[in-house]
Amino acid sequence: MSGIEIEGLNVWFGEHEERVDAVIGANLSVPKGGSFGLVGESGSGKSTILRAIMGLAPTWSGKIDILGKPVTRPRGRDFYRAVQMVFQDPYASLHPRHSVDQVLSETLSLHGFKGIDKRIEKLLNDVGLGPSFRFRYPHQLSGGQRQRVAIARALAPEPEILLLDEPTSALDVSVQAEILNLLTDLRAEHKLTYLMVSHDLAVVGHICQDIAVMQLGEIVETLGVEDMRDMRTKHPYTKHLLESSLGAAS
Amino acid sequence: MSMPETAKTSLRAWLLTNTPTSRRHARAAAIYQGWLSFRGNHMAMLGLGILVLLVLIAAFASVVAPADPFAQDLALRLTPPIWQERDPAIEGYILGSDSLGRDILSRLLYGSRITLYIVTLVALLAPIVGLFVGTVAGYVGGWVDVVLMRITDIFLAFPRLILALAFVATLGAGIENAVLAISLTAWPPYARIARAETLTIRNSDYIHAVKLQGAGALRIITKHIWPLCISSLVVRVTLDMAGIILAAAGLGFLGLGAQPPSPEWGAMISEGRKFILDHWWVATMPGLAIFTVSLAFNLLGDGLRDVLDPKDGSQ
């Protein structure tokens, strides 16, 4: 069954002379339960695709189908129960005056869940934080802990698809490993579908099965992770990206 | 009898914790830690002290004041303060007496009630209206923003005293109308601040995140944006207090606010104007009172800003 189907997606900002095309003619397909990566440099449009799916991009055209059904404008409650997003910067994605408990209980009550206390405890356990974190404020949490809270918030409505916008790029290396392992475990446990954006090919190669490479708003190549590892690339830009990132690694 | 040492230190540890165990615990800890940070600022503590004194004086004026603020004694009019040269037979009148022989000190102490009344009313009305208008305009945008901001501009364009005159002409002179006039001209800057903050906050990831949970505009404005705007508003209000007191004093000076024989500080200055060369204390004492209270609010506001709105981003 299909998870995410995108055809001919164009996203732009501004009109007429001031128009900037962030995404041009993008096509991608993620099967339900699959894990798909979007890589590219800054300005390539990868994060914009995620935002367009979530309904955060004002002007777009093309086809976006979630779980076999086209998305509505504006997105409805059932969309937000099925699709959730984890943002890049853990220091910016939590409200500075709300405790972890407030964040999670608000999310749960917005989606109409009952038994909020039990659910909060379970969510905190699922992301590897204990009950002692429940009443902390963001400034009392480290970057990795904040990102775990953000993941808990995304998991609260029991979604089927998670969009991950550079979830570990603001984190230390050792914390990144923990979060990547957590994401791997959660996907297996909850049978989630992932669409992950990153500029780090090694991270994408670890989590994703298929990868689309973006340059200046266009998807220049889509390949499987094995092909990427063996450098069986078709487009010169993909090769260039691989070489740059392998060149930095000894 | 003071608490045993171990109980004190464990309470302090409980409040200084970084791992609160309940909502109330987290709240209490946040307030305590904010208080500690405020306490370190000595000037701010001075400001707070003066204001606490003001409140106490206003509450206990009838106990503390040496004389009836309305009692006249024309034989003792324009008596100098106690440290000046004067007839040693005169009792009381520590700060001197005014043109009708009333004790200035007692009038100042009773007048603190009026000052506090004005300040509290304006502080409640103006920022709340401003917060509401500014956040709605900033968040909703579009033509709502345009209309609200133009209304704000209209009120901003009114000179305060002219508006007060207009109110007096239609509604009659008095403290309540003065307060209304001041509030109506004081709210626009708060609306502007709130709107500017809302525009920045609106684009944050945490606002996007809660939108993606299906939250509507009302919830986002009241539960997410207001808590962030309130700190800067509180700071701004305390810093504006000085101006508000002076505005009330100015209206009193013009006879548009408190009416005689009310001991409002601005009206007292107005009465003392005629005697300022030979009997300086009649106008200067209420002036010093206004100065002290304004300074106290300024110091308090500065201290509050360091605690509530620190630029390094930490709470």
Added chain:
Amino acid sequence: MSKLLEVENLWVKFPTRSGVFDAVRGVSFTLGQERLGIVGESGSGKSMTGRAILRLIRPPGIVTADKMELEGKELLTCSEKEMRAVRGQKISMIMQDPKFSLNPVMRVGAQIMEAYRLHYKVSKSEAKRKTIAMLEAVAIRDPERVYRMYPHEVSGGMGQRIMIAMMLIPDPQIMIADEPTSALDVSVQMQVLEIMDKLVKDRGMGLIFISHDLNLVSSFCDRVLIMYSGRVVETLPADKLHEAKHPYTKGLLNSLPRLDEPKDRLEVLERDPAWAAEESVRG
């Protein structure tokens, strides 16, 4: 190889409400005409070390060391005036994001010229000539045009190259680079590093490269210091990184995902409190 910088038992402390926080604890190392990398995660004290050398840490921060000598001259006892002569001319620093380290309201050329004229008394036209030459040295193709631009008009990679030009124009002996490529795209990173490498080599400078990226540092530097919790836990030559012995270094290396070595789960670093209590290794 001559010793440019000698640091002995450097401590950086910050008094806080709940006690004194030690950001750097007894770090010692020497720097010659080589590229020294300092690697650590956030909170390891690596950036503080760089700033301490330049005496950029203001009170209430406290900096102490047995020795902090630049070519034999003790930096800790220098007055602020003497330090101003050191900063830029003897030791300069490149920071992470040119968006934040370039003055947004001054043209690029003016900023570089200012950096030069602070240390050398020359005419404006002479300074301009040197600035253009420096911009060419950092591989900017149209230096005259870039000279007149404002920082927001240039890309990230170019901004960082402009920073390098600005920091190298007074001809310092040591450059401290604090995460110079972390804010840049991968393909631009290589370019900026190559330029830094060439200039440092040509001028016989010493380079301290501070980063969280162990692989990047090891491919670029001659020697690497690994910092954890304010101390140096290990030091090795860059090409011998795979022979690291300290469990923290090994843990860092193993927890990185690698394209060429797929794993189901990444190794998670188990932090041993003993690492923070050990003596700092001399670098």
